[in-house]
Amino acid sequence: MTDAVLSLRGVGKDYGKxxxxxxxxxxxxxxxxxxxxxxxGAGKTTTISIACGVIAPTRGTVEIGGIALATAPRQAKQKLxxxxxxLAIYEELSATQNLRYFxxxxxLRGAVLAExxxxxxxAVGLAERAAEPVKQxxxxxxxxxxxxxxxxxxxxxxxxxxxxxxxxxxxxxxxFDTIRALRRDHGMTVVYVSHYMEEVEALCDRVAIVxxxxxxALGTIEELVAAHAGKGFELELAGDAAAARAAATAxxxxxxxxxxxxxxxTGALAPAIAAIxxxxxxxxxxxxxxxxxxxxxxxxxGHALRDxxx
Amino acid sequence: xxxxxxxxxVWLLLRDRGALISLFALPIVFILAFGxxxxxxxxxxxxxxxxxxxxxxxxxxxxxxxxxxxxLGVAASYVPSDxxxxxxxxxxxxxxxxxxxxxxxxxxxxxxxxxxxxAGPIQIRGPLEGVLTGAVMRALAPVDLGxxxxxxxxxxxxxxxxxxxxxxxxxxxxxxxxxLFGFFIALTTAMSFVGERRTGTWRRxxxxxxxxxxxxxxxxxxxxxxxxxQLGFLFxxxxxxxxxxxxxxxxxxxxxxMCVSLCAVSLGLLFAAIATTEKQxxxxxxxxxxxxxxxxxxxxxRVAMPAFMKSIGLAVPHGWALDxxxxxxxxxxxxxxxxxxxxxxxxxxAVGFLVIGLWRFRFDA
Ligand SMILES: Nc1ncnc2c1ncn2[C@@H]1O[C@H](COP(=O)(O)OP(=O)(O)O)[C@@H](O)[C@H]1O
Ligand SMILES: [Mg+2]
Numbered sequence: 122m123t124d125a126v127l128s129l130r131g132v133g134k135d136y137g138k139x140x141x142x143x144x145x146x147x148x149x150x151x152x153x154x155x156x157x158x159x160x161x162g163a164g165k166t167t168t169i170s171i172a173c174g175v176i177a178p179t180r181g182t183v184e185i186g187g188i189a190l191a192t193a194p195r196q197a198k199q200k201l202x203x204x205x206x207x208l209a210i211y212e213e214l215s216a217t218q219n220l221r222y223f224x225x226x227x228x229l230r231g232a233v234l235a236e237x238x239x240x241x242x243x244a245v246g247l248a249e250r251a252a253e254p255v256k257q258x259x260x261x262x263x264x265x266x267x268x269x270x271x272x273x274x275x276x277x278x279x280x281x282x283x284x285x286x287x288x289x290x291x292x293x294x295x296x297f298d299t300i301r302a303l304r305r306d307h308g309m310t311v312v313y314v315s316h317y318m319e320e321v322e323a324l325c326d327r328v329a330i331v332x333x334x335x336x337x338a339l340g341t342i343e344e345l346v347a348a349h350a351g352k353g354f355e356l357e358l359a360g361d362a363a364a365a366r367a368a369a370t371a372x373x374x375x376x377x378x379x380x381x382x383x384x385x386x387t388g389a390l391a392p393a394i395a396a397i398x399x400x401x402x403x404x405x406x407x408x409x410x411x412x413x414x415x416x417x418x419x420x421x422x423g424h425a426l427r428d429x430x431x
Numbered sequence: 432x433x434x435x436x437x438x439x440x441v442w443l444l445l446r447d448r449g450a451l452i453s454l455f456a457l458p459i460v461f462i463l464a465f466g467x468x469x470x471x472x473x474x475x476x477x478x479x480x481x482x483x484x485x486x487x488x489x490x491x492x493x494x495x496x497x498x499x500x501x502x503l504g505v506a507a508s509y510v511p512s513d514x515x516x517x518x519x520x521x522x523x524x525x526x527x528x529x530x531x532x533x534x535x536x537x538x539x540x541x542x543x544x545x546x547x548x549x550a551g552p553i554q555i556r557g558p559l560e561g562v563l564t565g566a567v568m569r570a571l572a573p574v575d576l577g578x579x580x581x582x583x584x585x586x587x588x589x590x591x592x593x594x595x596x597x598x599x600x601x602x603x604x605x606x607x608x609x610x611l612f613g614f615f616i617a618l619t620t621a622m623s624f625v626g627e628r629r630t631g632t633w634r635r636x637x638x639x640x641x642x643x644x645x646x647x648x649x650x651x652x653x654x655x656x657x658x659x660x661q662l663g664f665l666f667x668x669x670x671x672x673x674x675x676x677x678x679x680x681x682x683x684x685x686x687x688x689m690c691v692s693l694c695a696v697s698l699g700l701l702f703a704a705i706a707t708t709e710k711q712x713x714x715x716x717x718x719x720x721x722x723x724x725x726x727x728x729x730x731x732x733r734v735a736m737p738a739f740m741k742s743i744g745l746a747v748p749h750g751w752a753l754d755x756x757x758x759x760x761x762x763x764x765x766x767x768x769x770x771x772x773x774x775x776x777x778x779x780x781a782v783g784f785l786v787i788g789l790w791r792f793r794f795d796a
Contacts, residue, residue, distance in 0.1 A: 173638040176795035195640040203638040207631030226639035270635065 124151040125184070126200075126278045126310040127172060132181030133334075134167050141167045142334040144181065149278070154304060154311040156325030158318065158418070164334040165314045166206055169280050172312075173203045186277050199227065202276035206283045206314075208263050209270070212256040216247050216266045219255065220273060227274035234273075241269040244299055261292025268296060272303070279303060280312040285320065297324060322414050332422045342414055349417035353410040354390065356382045358402050365402035369393055376423040383410070385420045448711070452718050478506040481563065482516045485509075485531035492531040494570040495543070499529070502566050513544075517588035520546045523734065527559050528588075529567070542584045543567055549587045550594035550761045552603055552732035560585060592762035594678065602676070603732070605669035606756035609662055610749050611720075611729035613691050616658035618716045620699025623650055625709050643794055651696050658692035679758060679765025686767055687755045690777035694748045697781040700788035723747040728754075751776040 127149040134142045142164040149155045157165050170176045172183055174190050174197070183190040185197040210219045220238045229237055242248040245265035250258070255266055268284055281300070285293045301324075303309040315321050321328055322342055329339040338345055358365050358380050366382055369375050372393035373386035386393045397404060410416045445451070481499055485492025499507035507529070510516055516528035527547035534541050545563055547556060564583050571582060587593060627633040627650070636646050666684065669675035677684055706712045724730065726740065727749025733741050744750035755773030758765045767774070 170634070170795070175634050175637045195642070198638060198640040201638065203635060205631040205634045205638075207634070209631030209635045211630075211632065223635060223639075226636065226641055228640070 125149065126151050126186055127312065128184045129168070129172060130182050130184075132168065132171050132178050132183065134164075134171060134176065135179045140334055142171070145331075145336055147329060147336065147339070149310060149312055150327075151277075151310055152304065152308060153326045154300065154313060154324055156321035156328040157312060157314040157331055158316070158321045158328055158414075159331030160316055160424075163316075163331045165316075165331055166282055167334075168331070169203075169282055169312065169314055173201060173280060174198055175203070199274070200277045202271035202274065202279040204268050204271040204279065204281040204284055206286070208267050210255055210263070210266055213254055215254055216242060216251045216258075216269070219266065220270060223270040224273040229273060237273045237275070241272045244272065244302065245269045246295055246299075259289070259292075261288045261295075264288050264292060265296065265299075268299065275307060276309065278310045278312065280314070282314045283316070284313075285315070285317070300324065318415050318418065328414070330418060330421055337421045338417070345417045346414060349420045353383060353385045353416055353420045355408050355410050356384060356397070356404050357406040358382055358397075359405050360402040361400060362402060364400040365397045368396040368400050372396060374420070374423045376419070383419065383423075385423070448715065452715060478504050479526055479559075480508050481505050481527055481529060482510045482519050482525050483507045483529040483531070484511065484513050484516045486533040489531060489533070491535060491570065495529060495531060495567055498566040498570040499563065502562055505562060505566075517546055517590070520548065520588050521590040526551075526555065526735070527563060529563065537582050542582055545583050545585045546588050547585065548591050548734075549585070550591065550757070551734055553600060555732060555735040592758075592764055594761050594763070599674055601669055601673040602760050603757070605665065605673065605675045606753060606760055607729045609665040609669075610691065610727065610752045610756065611724040612665070613658060613662050613688075613752075614695045614698065614720055614723065614749060615717075616654055616661065616692065616695045617699035617702055618712060618720060619657070620650065620654040620696050621702035621706060621712050621716060622709050623654065624700070624703035625706055625712060629709070637794065646794075647700070647789075647792075651700060654699065655692050655696045658695050659688060662688040662692060675760065677759060678761050678763045679769070680767065683759050683765060683767045683770055684756075687752070687759065687770055687774060687777075690774050690781070691748075691752045694752075694777045694781040694784070697784035697788065698748075700792065701784045704788045704791035704793070723749050726750070727752070745776075748777055748780040751780075 125148040127147070129145050129147040132142065132145045132147075133140065145168055157168070159165050167176070171178045171181075172185075172190075174183070174194050183197075186200040188197040188200070190197045210216075211222075214222075217238060220241060221234065224234045224237060238251075239248070242251050245268050247262060247265055247269065250262070255263060258266065264284060264287070268281070271279060271281070279300075284296055288296070297320075300311055300313070304311060313321065313324055325342070327339070327341050328345060329336045330345070331337070338349060340348070355377070362380050362382065366375055369382060369384055372388070373384050375382060375384055377383040382397075384393060394404065394407075410419065483492065483496050483499070485495070496507040496509060499505055510519070510528075513530045516525075516530050519525040520528050527545060530544040530546060532541050532543070535543065545560065545567075547559060549556070564585075567583055624633075627636070633646075636649065637643075641649070666675070666688070670677070702712060702716050706716065726744050727733070727747045728736070728744050729749055733744045733750060733753070736744065751773045755770040755777075758770055758773075762769075
């Protein structure tokens with residue numbers, strides 16, 4: 122309650138009988154860079170679309186800077202900047218023309234608008250080519266223009282949905298630097314949505330791991346790693362892997378396929394090994410699976426994050 | 432390879448309803464519509480009925496009636512009074528009528544009266560005038576045509592306003608095409624909505640502190656103004672370059688154009704509410720607008736259409752818009768009051784489109 126810039130309480134969305142987001146509770150604190158990490162289709166975009174008032178939730182409430190989105194949408198939205206997952210800019214127009222329009226949506230006009238446009242273009246490193254039509258930009262420049270359009274009104278909270286998709290490493294670093302500077306120089310709070318583990322690890326103070334429309338863990342990266350990584354094991358099997366897999370299910374979360382079995386035991390490891398060997402399968406190797414966010418993710422969700430990836 | 436490519440394209444085409452309609456169904460619609468319009472008679476081999484009045488027992492009257500009956504495409508029908516002939520033309524029950532006066536005496540100005548709407552479209556009026564004058568002349572034959580005064584007066588019946596003298600074909604082609612293409616702003620409007628949804632700029636708009644009605648107006652108002660500018664441009668070019676003139680009042684032209692543009696962007700909202708892709712709009716939407724233009728009389732005057740086609744022309748806003756424009760451009764003294772029914776109908780269409788459009792519109796799709 123104290124200094125939450127964004128709070129979601131019991132937020133969820135159903136599309137017909139399909140549940141895109143179950144029930145999400147979340148508080149983003151003032152001044153932090155908060156990560157929302159999850160595979161494609163986990164419900165990240167749906168969640169933040171509800172947080173921004175772009176789609177109406179099936180259940181739950183949203184507050185931005187202490188203002189209820191449902192009762193005072195205009196005031197709540199004024200505190201928030203959204204950088205959508207898609208390149209939500211007009212390709213035929215120049216960066217400046219785009220920003221003039223998007224700034225006006227937040228009530229910016231005249232000299233203030235001109236000053237904010239100059240600032241935002243400088244912040245994302247597009248000042249020199251601001252007069253060109255956006256369609257002539259590289260993928261990375263388009264992304265940076267997309268970012269600038271969400272910053273003009275200096276929101277308390279910026280929500281960035283996969284802002285680095287299809288971007289070269291140089292633009293990506295530029296975007297990261299911009300995000301850090303927004304917090305440092307302007308005290309902005311950032312919600313960073315991504316399905317890239319290493320981005321979230323590099324940038325975020327706290328992370329919520331989203332899977333199948335629910336938050337499965339929330340904390341600092343250190344907390345998540347300490348609590349969930351290092352518990353998992355990877356076994357290589359010879360013999361009847363299917364039977365071994367079935368036997369292991371009774372002793373923890375099982376994933377992997379073929380001869381590889383990944384296991385996060387609910388209790389001790391020994392009974393699980395005994396059960397596997399009792400099926401006649403042989404364990405040819407056993408390794409503990411690292412102590413990083415990736416291992417934590419695997420342990421929490423039972424599957425790898427990357428389904429294709431960059 | 433070619434076979435595989437053909438197969439792939441046929442699959443894609445079968446999935447694209449819009450393209451299928453415009454390739455296969457649209458030509459059939461046009462063939463049927465134009466075919467039934469150009470048929471001169473009302474049904475199969477049914478000639479156009481021309482009411483004729485003459486004093487009981489008038490030999491000349493009967494001769495003219497026979498001459499008309501003997502002319503392809505028209506048939507005369509005796510009516511007992513001159514007033515009845517004029518009334519049928521005014522009510523559009525007949526395209527033209529003939530009145531033979533009791534004291535027929537061309538040398539002293541008592542001529543046969545050919546009753547038709549002089550403000551009607553030239554494509555219809557011209558041939559009719561020729562055919563009927565010819566029939567009258569044959570009935571009078573043999574006479575030395577060169578030596579005689581004119582035998583026939585061509586007049587609009589009272590109740591129909593007089594047209595501009597020497598109205599050119601542009602009086603008809605300018606409004607026809609202005610209405611046809613003016614309504615295409617509906618397509619542009621809908622494309623804009625669907626495009627904004629596809630690119631995500633719509634998402635940005637919804638995340639901004641603007642109400643949903645303001646978000647809609649942010650698209651509707653610009654295209655409304657573009658639509659007005661388009662109509663202004665077309666009528667301006669028509670007047671400036673092609674000598675089109677405004678017989679009625681200029682304010683009436685402006686007000687009617689405002690209603691046309693409003694109706695068109697409202698239809699755009701309806702299209703946007705129903706369509707999900709720009710491709711769909713480009714196919715189905717443009718076909719619908721063409722068909723509406725066709726039945727509304729933008730390509731062929733509705734006056735000359737068979738009764739059935741004539742009435743469905745008023746089921747689309749194009750018919751009302753065009754009738755209003757014809758009156759304002761061709762009939763002298765037409766005021767806003769004269770085109771109030773047209774304005775009312777266009778506004779009613781606009782409200783209908785807006786209501787259904789808003790009801791079906793998905794903000795967060
Ligand atoms: N408009 C919609 N209609 C139906 N299902 C949807 C819609 N939008 C999203 N979904 C479904 O909700 C789930 C979550 O989607 P999304 O929030 O976009 O995931 P993410 O951003 O994590 O990749 C997906 O399974 C997606 O198919
Ligand atoms: Mg997403």
